[in-house]
Amino acid sequence: MVAMSDRSLFDGTGPGTDGDEMFAADGGLRPTYAPLHDALVQLGEEEFRSRSESLARSYLDQGVTFDYAGEERPFPIDAIPRLIAAEEWAEVSEGIAQRVRALEAFLEDLYTDSRAVADGVIPRELVDSSTYIVDAMRGYVPPNGVRLHIAGIDLVRDGSGGFRVLEDNVRTPSGVSYVLSNRRAMVQTFPELFAHRPVRSVGEYPGRLLAALRAASPDVGGDEPTVVVLTPGRYNSAYFEHSLLARTMGVELVEASDLVERNNRVYMRTTAGLRRVDVIYKRTDDDFIDPEVFRPDSMLGVPGLVRAVLAGNVVVANGIGNGIADDKLTYTYVPDLVRYYLHEEPILRNVDTWRLEEPEAREEVLDRLAELVVKPVDGSGGKGIVIGPAASRDELDELRRRLQADPRGWIAQPVVQLSTIPTLVEDGLRPRHVDLRPFALNSGEDVWVLPGGLTRVALPEGEMIVNSSRGGGSKDTWVLAGTRPSRVEVPTSAGTVRVVEEDAADAPLETGVDESFVADAAEREPDRALEPMPITAAIPMLDADDLAEEHEDRTDDGRTTEEAHDAQ
Amino acid sequence: MLSRIADAMFWIGRYVERADQTARVLDVRLQSITEDVSGDVAPACAAVHEIFGSPAPEGAEQSVQKVLDRLVTDRSNPSSIAGSLQTARENARGAREVLSTEVWESLNTTTLGMPRGVRPARMHSVFQYAKDRCAVVNGLVDGSMTRDEAWLFWRLGQLVERVDMGARILQAHDLEDSSDQATVLLLRTCSAHEAYIRSYRGRVDASAAISFLLLDSIFPRSAAHCLLEIDEALEVLARMHGAGPDRLGTADPGRRIVGRAVASLRYRSLEELTSDFDAEMEQLQQVTGAVTRTLGSTYFHPAH
Numbered sequence: 023m024v025a026m027s028d029r030s031l032f033d034g035t036g037p038g039t040d041g042d043e044m045f046a047a048d049g050g051l052r053p054t055y056a057p058l059h060d061a062l063v064q065l066g067e068e069e070f071r072s073r074s075e076s077l078a079r080s081y082l083d084q085g086v087t088f089d090y091a092g093e094e095r096p097f098p099i100d101a102i103p104r105l106i107a108a109e110e111w112a113e114v115s116e117g118i119a120q121r122v123r124a125l126e127a128f129l130e131d132l133y134t135d136s137r138a139v140a141d142g143v144i145p146r147e148l149v150d151s152s153t154y155i156v157d158a159m160r161g162y163v164p165p166n167g168v169r170l171h172i173a174g175i176d177l178v179r180d181g182s183g184g185f186r187v188l189e190d191n192v193r194t195p196s197g198v199s200y201v202l203s204n205r206r207a208m209v210q211t212f213p214e215l216f217a218h219r220p221v222r223s224v225g226e227y228p229g230r231l232l233a234a235l236r237a238a239s240p241d242v243g244g245d246e247p248t249v250v251v252l253t254p255g256r257y258n259s260a261y262f263e264h265s266l267l268a269r270t271m272g273v274e275l276v277e278a279s280d281l282v283e284r285n286n287r288v289y290m291r292t293t294a295g296l297r298r299v300d301v302i303y304k305r306t307d308d309d310f311i312d313p314e315v316f317r318p319d320s321m322l323g324v325p326g327l328v329r330a331v332l333a334g335n336v337v338v339a340n341g342i343g344n345g346i347a348d349d350k351l352t353y354t355y356v357p358d359l360v361r362y363y364l365h366e367e368p369i370l371r372n373v374d375t376w377r378l379e380e381p382e383a384r385e386e387v388l389d390r391l392a393e394l395v396v397k398p399v400d401g402s403g404g405k406g407i408v409i410g411p412a413a414s415r416d417e418l419d420e421l422r423r424r425l426q427a428d429p430r431g432w433i434a435q436p437v438v439q440l441s442t443i444p445t446l447v448e449d450g451l452r453p454r455h456v457d458l459r460p461f462a463l464n465s466g467e468d469v470w471v472l473p474g475g476l477t478r479v480a481l482p483e484g485e486m487i488v489n490s491s492r493g494g495g496s497k498d499t500w501v502l503a504g505t506r507p508s509r510v511e512v513p514t515s516a517g518t519v520r521v522v523e524e525d526a527a528d529a530p531l532e533t534g535v536d537e538s539f540v541a542d543a544a545e546r547e548p549d550r551a552l553e554p555m556p557i558t559a560a561i562p563m564l565d566a567d568d569l570a571e572e573h574e575d576r577t578d579d580g581r582t583t584e585e586a587h588d589a590q
Numbered sequence: 591m592l593s594r595i596a597d598a599m600f601w602i603g604r605y606v607e608r609a610d611q612t613a614r615v616l617d618v619r620l621q622s623i624t625e626d627v628s629g630d631v632a633p634a635c636a637a638v639h640e641i642f643g644s645p646a647p648e649g650a651e652q653s654v655q656k657v658l659d660r661l662v663t664d665r666s667n668p669s670s671i672a673g674s675l676q677t678a679r680e681n682a683r684g685a686r687e688v689l690s691t692e693v694w695e696s697l698n699t700t701t702l703g704m705p706r707g708v709r710p711a712r713m714h715s716v717f718q719y720a721k722d723r724c725a726v727v728n729g730l731v732d733g734s735m736t737r738d739e740a741w742l743f744w745r746l747g748q749l750v751e752r753v754d755m756g757a758r759i760l761q762a763h764d765l766e767d768s769s770d771q772a773t774v775l776l777l778r779t780c781s782a783h784e785a786y787i788r789s790y791r792g793r794v795d796a797s798a799a800i801s802f803l804l805l806d807s808i809f810p811r812s813a814a815h816c817l818l819e820i821d822e823a824l825e826v827l828a829r830m831h832g833a834g835p836d837r838l839g840t841a842d843p844g845r846r847i848v849g850r851a852v853a854s855l856r857y858r859s860l861e862e863l864t865s866d867f868d869a870e871m872e873q874l875q876q877v878t879g880a881v882t883r884t885l886g887s888t889y890f891h892p893a894h
Contacts, residue, residue, distance in 0.1 A: 084691075085683070085698045196744050256684045265686040273688050280592055291593045293739060293889040 025547070031067040032059070034450040034568030038128035039458070040442045042453055043296065052109045054502070062102070065214075067450075074101045074446055077211045077262040086203050086319065088490055089259040097262075098495030099204055100445045101212065106454060106476040108504030108526070111473065114177070114460065116510045116522050117369035119469040120360060122173045122462045123190055125347045127363035130347060131168040133159055142354055143362045147379075151430050152352075154345030156308060158315050158328055165334065166242045166466040169341030172303075173230070174198070174476075177458045179441035188438070188457065190348040190356065194305050197476040197496075199263035200463050204271070204473070204498040209532065216532055220503040222473040223530040228270035230472075231303075234465040235271075238337045239300045239330065246531055247300040250274045250290060252281070254306045254322075259490075264305050275365060277406065278306070286333040301337045302327075310344050325342055331497070350399040350433050351377060372473060374437055378429040379454045387434040388425065390420050394434045396425070409486065440486055445479050456478045458499065459489050473501040503531055591688065596743045600882075603747025604680035606867040609671045611755040612725035615641060616661060616671075617717035618778045624710060634866045637867055642669050643760045653712045661706050662716060671720050672704040690734040693753040696727050700844060739830060742823050746885065749823070756780060756813055761871035763865040765864060768796035777803075785809050799858050813874060817852045820881065821845055827889070844884040851877045873890070 040047050044055045052057055059436035062070060076495050077269065081087075081096040088097050106114070109584045128144075131137050132155070138144045149155060174195025176188040207225050209216065232249065239247035253264035255277050269354040280290050289296035304311065311329040330336045346352060353374045376383040376394075387394060391410055396407040408421050442453035460475035478488035488494040507525035514520055544579045593781035617640070623634045632652035633728045639646040642661060646652060660667060667673045679701040682694055690695075693844050727885045728748075735741045748844045763776050777783040789809075806812040833842070840846055853876065855863070863870055887893075 083699050084704065085694065105727045176701075256680070261683070265683075269687040274592055274595075276592060277594065280594055291892075293591055293593055295892070470664055 023439045029474070030038050031063055031065075031070060032444065032451055034452050035444045039442070039453070040183075041179070041439050043441050043443045043456075045444075056214060057095060058103070058105060059187070061215050061218055061225070067295055070101065073211050075085055076141070077198060081203075083322060084203070085262065086200070086207075087262055089257060097200060097490060098481065099200075099207060100222050100479055100495055101208070102134045102446065102451070103208065103215070103498040104355065104443055105500050109503050109508060110185075110523075112504070112508030112524060113369060114155065115473070116186075116512065117459050118173075118175050118471045120357065120364065120366065120369050120512070121175060121187065121190070121455065122170060122464055123467050124356060124360040124503075125173070126170045128352075128359050129341065129344060129347050131194075131363070132169065133162060133169070135341065138359070139290070144352075144356055147430075148349075149346070152341065152346050154308075154349055154506055156315070156343030159341070162332055164238065164337055164341065165181070166238050168234075168339075168464050168466045169344060170347070171234050171238060171339040171341075171450060171464055172582060173464070174459045174463045175370075177460065178373070178438050179458075180373070180438055182419040183441075183474050185370060186368050186438070187353075187356070189350065189353060190374055192344045192348045193308070193458075194260075194264055195461065196260045196305075197478075198460055198472070200258075200496050201230060201472065201474055201499065202227060202266065204530065205472040206498060208498045217321075220499040221381055222503050222526070222531040223532045224472060224474040226530060227472050228267065230463050230465075230470055231267065231498070232271040232273070234463045234470075235301045235303055235339055237465045237467070238339055240334055240337060242300055249301045249302045249303065250276045250281075252276055252278065254278075254304055258305075260305065267303070268551055268586055271469045278310075278322055278324050281324045283324060283330050285328045286326070286335055288324065288330045288336045295320070299336060301339060304338050304342075308345060311338070311342065314539055317376070318502050339564070340448050345400075347477040351379075351396055351430070354433065357491070361515060366520065366541050367513040367515075369512060370384055371509070373435050374505070376434040378432045378434060382517065383434075384425070388422060391422060393435055393437065396432055396434045397429055398422060399433060400431070407487065409437065416469050437486070440480075440488075443477075443479070445481070445495075445497070447481065447483075452483065454483075455488065456497065473526075474499045481515055503529065591739050593892070595688055596686050596739065597886075598681040599688065599740050599743035600747040600885060600890070602678045602681045602685065602697075603744035604725055604751040605668075605674040605681070605747075607667070607751035608755070609674035609678070609720055609887060610728075611752070612642070612661060612671050612674065612722070613717040613720035614781050615759065615779050616657070617721075617734050619702055620657060620710070620713060621804055622775060623654060623881065633767075643758065645670055653677070654678075654713075654771045658708050658710065658713060658808050663705060664711070667719070672701075674823045675701045675704060675720075675773070680749060685740075688740040690730065693727060693730045696730055699776060700727060713833065742827050742830075743885075743889075746820060746823050746881075750809060750881055751880045753813055753820075754875055756803065756811060756816075757871045757874035757878070760800070761868060761875075765796075765800075770794045772796075773799045777881045780811060782809065782811060782871050797860055797864070801863065804855055804863070814852060814855050815847050817855075817877075821848045821852070824848065842860050842888075844888065846882045847884065 035045060037251050044052060058451040077099055077159065078096065080098060080223060086097055087094045089544060128138065132149065136149070139149055140399055140574055170192050172195060174197065176191065177185045180186050182215050196423045234249050235249045245338045249271070251268040253261060253275055255261070258264070273576045276290055278519055282289050282296065284296070288299045288302070288569065290299050309316050310320060310322040312323050312325060315328045317322070321367070327336070327338070328342065331338055331342065353372065354377055357368045357372055360366060365455055369448055376387050378384045378582050387396070392413070396408045396410070409418065413421070440455040440457060443456050444451040445454035447454070456477050456479045458475050458477050461472045476492070479493050479497055480486060480488045480492070480494050482493060483494070504526055507523055507527070510522040512520040512522065593694050623629065623631060631654065635652035635654065635657050635845070636646045638657055644667070647656060647660060663669045663672050664670045665672045665676050668677050679697050682697050686694055701714070703719070703723070705716060709788060724725045731741070731744060759776070759779050764772065773794050774783060776784050779797055779804055782787055782843060786799060789802065789806065790798055802809065802812065807813060824842060828842050
C-alpha cells in the first residue's frame with residue numbers, strides 16, 4: 023500500500039528523454055539525482071504535496087513577490103531542486119568568469135581606445151548603430167577600473183547535454199534574491215533532502231557583493247565608503263530584490279528623489295541633513311538615471327549624477343553605458359572577444375546565431391523563419407521574441423516585414439530544446455523546461471561566481487520561455503560539493519593549456535545557518551584578540567564588602583532573625 | 591536615516607494604531623447599536639461615522655452593514671481597518687530594510703488576512719482579529735527593534751494617532767448626557783473602562799471619566815500621558831541629531847507645541863476645559879496636525 027503511493031510521486035514523469043536532467047531516455051535515473059530521487063520517494067506523494075503547499079504559503083507570508091501587470095504576486099517556487107555535479111560546476115564557473123573578464127575588457131576598450139574596432143574584431147557599424155553607447159562616458163575610467171561589477175549569464179542545456187550561453191546580462195541582472203530566498207525556504211521546508219549530499223552554500227553573496235561595491239569606491243581618505251542601492255521604487259517588478267539586497271548588505275535603499283547632486287558630489291537626504299554617497303548600486307535603467315544626460319523631459323533620475331561620476335566623486339555599478347555589452351548582436355561576437363582579449367578558447371559556447379544584418383544569413387533566416395527563434399537585439403524579459411514553430415502565418419509575415427525593415431535590430435537562433443526537470447503541476451510531477459542564470463561578481467581583483475544560480479522553469483506544458491513575466495517559476499539550484507579538487511583545462515591561443523585547479527573542500531556548505539554572519543564573526547576574531555581585557559572582568563559586579571553588609575542587614579530584619587537571636 | 595524612510599515609519603505607526611483604535615471603537619459602538627433594540631439605528635450609525643470624520647454615505651438608509659462596508663473592509667478608504675492596514679503595509683514595503691523581518695511578515699499576513707466583507711453577526715471576530723494582530727505587530731516592534739530613530743518615528747506616529755483618535759471620540763461625546771450608561775460607553779470606546787474602574791473603585795462619574803481620559807498621568811491612552819511621551823521622544827530625537835543644551839525644549843518647534851498643549855490641559859480647571867468642549871477637542875486634533883507638520887519640516891522634507 024505504502025509502496026504504491028510512493029511510486030506514484032514520479033509516475034507522470036515518463037521514461038525521460040535525452041533532455042531530461044533526472045531521467046535518462048531509457049528510464050534510468052541519472053547518478054547525480056539518485057540520492058535526491060530516493061529521498062523524495064521516501065517522503066511520499068501526500069507529504070511532498072503538503073510541504074510544497076507550505077513552501078508556497080511561506081512565500082506569500084514573507085512577501086517574496088514580483089510585480090506583474092501592476093499586481094503583486096508570489097514568485098512560484100517548485101520544490102524539486104536542480105542539481106549540478108561538482109565537476110560540471112567547476113567548468114561552468116570558470117566559463118562564466120572567463121566570459122565576464124572578456125566583457126569587462128570589451129567595455130574598457132570600447133570606452134577608451136576602441137582597439138577591437140580598429141583591429142577589425144568588432145565591426146564599426148555595430149558600435150555606431152547601437153543605442154546603448156553612452157557618449158558622455160567615453161574616456162571615463164572608474165577608480166578600480168571595473169565597469170561590470172555584477173553579471174548574470176543565461177545558460178541552457180542543449181540536446182547534447184552541455185551548457186550553452188543564451189544571453190548575457192550586464193546592466194541590471196536580476197533574480198539573485200530568489201536564489202537566496204529559495205534556499206532559505208527549501209532548508210526550512212525540506213531539511214532532510216539536504217542530508218544526503220553536501221550542497222554548497224549561497225549565503226556568501228550579500229557579503230561578497232558589498233565587498234565588490236566597496237572595492238569600486240573612489241578614494242574616501244580612509245573612511246568606510248557609503249554604499250547605497252538605487253531602486254526605481256516599490257512598484258518596480260524587482261523591488262523585492264532591491265529591498266532584500268539592501269537589507270542583507272545593511273545599506274540604505276534609496277530612490278532617485280532621495281539623492282541630490284551638489285558641487286559634483288552626490289548626497290542622500292537624511293533626517294540629519296545631507297550625507298555623502300560613494301558607491302551607487304544602480305537598479306534602474308540608464309535612461310532614467312540623469313535627465314541632464316539622458317532625457318531632459320524626464321522627471322525621474324538624479325540631475326547631475328553623471329557629472330559627479332565623471333568628476334570621480336561617486337561610482338555607479340554596473341557602469342553607465344554597459345548596455346552595448348549585452349546587446350544581442352554583441353553576443354554573437356563574444357567568443358571572438360574571449361580569444362582577442364584573453365588569448366584563450368571560450369569554455370562556454372554560444373547558441374548558434376544568425377546576424378540578420380549579414381545578407382547571406384538574412385536570406386537563410388527569411389527562408390526558414392517558421393523553424394527559428396527570432397529575437398530583438400535590445401529586448402529583455404522575453405519581450406518581442408517570436409518562436410517560429412509556434413507562430414501563425416500572419417505573425418510570420420508581419421515579422422518578415424519588420425526584419426527586412428530593420429535587420430540590425432534582430433538575431434535568429436535555432437529552437438533550442440531546453441532541458442527538462444520534473445516539476446509539480448496540478449496533475450503531479452511532469453517534465454518542464456528550465457534554464458540557468460549564474461551570477462558573477464567582479465571586485466577588480468578577481469571574478470567570483472556564486473555556486474548556484476537561478477533556475478527558471480516554464481510552468482505551462484511545452485513552453486520554452488521561462489521569464490516570470492510569462493508565468494515562469496523557479497527552482498532552488500544545488501551545486502554539489504566535490505569529493506576531490508576540481509580541474510579545468512583552458513586552451514590558450516599560444517597552444518598551451520591554462521589549468522585551473524580549485525579545492526572547494528573549504529567552501530561553505532549549506533547548514534541552514536546564515537553564512538554571512540558566521541563569516542563575519544570569523545573575520546572579527548583577530549581584532550578581538552587585540553582588544554584589551556573587558557573591563558567587567560576587572561571590576562566585580564558586586565563589592566565583597568557590600569555583600570557582607572547585605573548579609574548583616576538580612577539577619578537584622580529577615581527571616582533568619584530568630585536563628586540569629588538564638589545564636590546570641 | 592533617509593528622510594523618506596523616517597516619514598514611512600511615522601505613518602506605519604499611525605496607521606497600525608488607527609486600525610487598532612478603529613477596531614476598538616467599532617467593536618463597542620456597533621455592539622451597543624445592535625443590543626439596543628428600542629433605539630433608532632440610523633442616527634446612531636451617523637454618530638459612528640462622525641467620530642471618524644467621514645460623512646455617512648448619503649441617500650442610502652443607514653445601517654450597521656453600511657458602517658462595516660465603509661469603515662472595516664473598504665480597502666480604498668485609508669480610515670477603514672482594512673485600508674489602514676493596507677496603507678501601513680504599503681509603507682512598510684518601502685521601508686523593509688529598517689523593519690525587522692518578523693514585523694514585516696506579521697504586518698503582511700495581517701493585511702492579507704483581513705476579510706473582504708463582513709456581516710454584523712460575525713463582526714466581533716473581525717474586530718478581535720484586527721486588535722490581536724495589531725497587538726502582535728506592536729509587540730514585535732517592541733521586542734525586536736532597536737530604540738533607534740526608526741523606532742522613535744514609529745512610536746511618535748502611534749502616539750500622535752492615539753491623541754488624535756481620543757480627541758475625536760471625546761468630541762463626539764454628548765457632555766449633556768451624564769448618565770452612567772453614556773459614561774460607560776465613552777470609557778469602553780476608549781478602551782478605558784476597566785482601568786477607570788480600578789482607579790476610581792467602581793464609582794462612575796461623568797466628569798471624573800473625562801478627566802481620566804484627558805489627564806490621567808499613568809493611563810497609557812490619556813491625552814496628557816501620550817503628549818508627555820511625544821515630548822520625550824522628540825527630545826531623544828533632537829539629542830540624536832546633535833541638538834545642544836535646550837531651554838526645556840523651547841528651541842524645538844514640535845516640543846513647543848506639545849508643551850503648550852500639555853500645560854493647557856494640566857493647569858486649567860476641568861470646568862474651564864469643558865465650557866467649550868467641542869472647541870477644545872478640535873484644538874487637540876489641531877495639535878496633532880501641527881506636530882505632524884513640524885516633524886515634516888524638521889525630519890521628513892527639510893529644505894536643503
